[in-house]
Amino acid sequence: MDNNSIVYNSPSFDVSGAGVSFDLEFTPQGNGASPAGDGGTTAKSDTQGMGLGLGVTVDYDALKVGAYANQVEAIDEAPAATNSGATDSFEGVVYAKYAYGPVSVGFSRSYLDSGLAGAAADNNTVKVVRTASGVFEMDAASIAFNVNDNFSVSFTETRDNYNAQEGIALTAATSGKRIADVEKRTRAYQAAYSMGAMSVKAYTMDTDNIGYAVQDTHHVTEIALGLAF
Numbered sequence: 001m002d003n004n005s006i007v008y009n010s011p012s013f014d015v016s017g018a019g020v021s022f023d024l025e026f027t028p029q030g031n032g033a034s035p036a037g038d039g040g041t042t043a044k045s046d047t048q049g050m051g052l053g054l055g056v057t058v059d060y061d062a063l064k065v066g067a068y069a070n071q072v073e074a075i076d077e078a079p080a081a082t083n084s085g086a087t088d089s090f091e092g093v094v095y096a097k098y099a100y101g102p103v104s105v106g107f108s109r110s111y112l113d114s115g116l117a118g119a120a121a122d123n124n125t126v127k128v129v130r131t132a133s134g135v136f137e138m139d140a141a142s143i144a145f146n147v148n149d150n151f152s153v154s155f156t157e158t159r160d161n162y163n164a165q166e167g168i169a170l171t172a173a174t175s176g177k178r179i180a181d182v183e184k185r186t187r188a189y190q191a192a193y194s195m196g197a198m199s200v201k202a203y204t205m206d207t208d209n210i211g212y213a214v215q216d217t218h219h220v221t222e223i224a225l226g227l228a229f
Helices: none
Strands: 006-009 013-015 018-027 048-060 063-074 089-100 103-113 135-146 151-163 182-195 198-208 218-227
Antiparallel strands (some): 018 048, 048 063, 089 103, 103 135, 151 182, 182 198, 198 218
8 A cells, every 4th residue: 555554464373284474554544655755744645545454375385375455445535525436445366376396386366446436438448457447357377387407488377357347437438338348368478598607588478458458469579688797
C-alpha cells in the first residue's frame, strides 16, 4: 500500500515440520502514494482511507505456498468528492512453488477489484490496472529445467482476464450491451547458457491483447551475450 505503512514480518514457526510465517500491514491511508520524507506529511487523500493487509507463507521440504490479501477503504470527502459510488478495493494472490531435482514448477492466481465506480472501458480501449473500473484476474504457470550446471531452459504462460462487471455503467460505444471480457495471454520461452566468463541468454515471447484491449499478437525475441573481463 506504500504510504507510511506499518509492516510486521514474523519469524518462521515450526508447525508439524513445516515453516510458517505471516506478515501484517496497516496504513491510515492506502492510496499508494510515495511516503513523505523525514519530518514531512503525506498529502491527504479524499478517495482512499485505511488499508489492512495479511500474508501467510508455508515452507515444507521442496514445496512453498503462500497467500496475501489487502483491502483499502473507499471514502468520498470534500473538497474533491469525486468518489461517489466506489466500494472498498480488494486484491489477493495465492501461489505455490515446487522443486524436484533439476525441475521446478510454479503457479499463481491473483484477483483485483479496484472498487471504482463509473463507466467501463470497451473492448478496444487500453485499461490501466487500479485506474480502470472492473475486475482483473490472472493465472500464471511456469516450469524450469536445469539441463546441467551450464544450461537451463524454462517456459512461462500467463492468462490475464479483465471483467467489466454487469453493474458498471456501459459506454455509448457498446450501444447498451454488456462489455465482453478481454483476455491478455502471454507465452514465453527462455534459455540461458554460461561457460566461464561468457553467458548467453535468450527469450522469445508472444502476447495477445496487450493492455487488456483487443489487439493483434505482439512478438518479441531477444538474445544477450555477456562477457566478464
